[in-house]
Amino acid sequence: MGSDVHLTLAPDKRTVVWATEETTGCWSVTHVSPATVIARVPRHAVEGACLLEMRQLVRAALPADPAAASVRIGQLLDERDTEQRVLRDVLQQVQEGNAESPKSCMAG
Structure with missing residues (x-):
């Protein structure tokens, strides 16, 4: 990720401590998910x-x-599949020049 x-x-929080050196000796620190780390690499x-x-x-x-880990991996894969499906759909709309306002499935 770089020397800075x-x-x-x-592991106790199941997160990664992401420290970035802002200036010499001064670090900003945040906790991020493993998915965030993977996305940034x-x-x-x-x-x-x-x-x-x-x-x-x-x-x-x-x-x-292991059984619980397998279930969680399945959930994560389903989430990513859904995210990719929606992104592909939006990409297709953008490429086709469809600027129509999206209909909300969350409107009550």
Whole structure:
């Protein structure tokens, strides 16, 4: 991520401590999800040792019980599938020049 960024796993919170050096010796610190870390890592970098670290990071953020971890992975994959489906649909609309106002499925 760069010499001005330090990542530390916080297994008790199932998060990653993301520290960024703002100025020499002055760091800003936030807790982020493993998904955030993965999203911020350049795609081309997620191979070899980096891929191994990502696997460890994701596994540490999941429940310890293998069955519960499997269920959670299924939930996460379903969420990502839905997100990708919606993004592809919006992309298609944008490419077709469809500027129509979206109808809300959340309107009550």
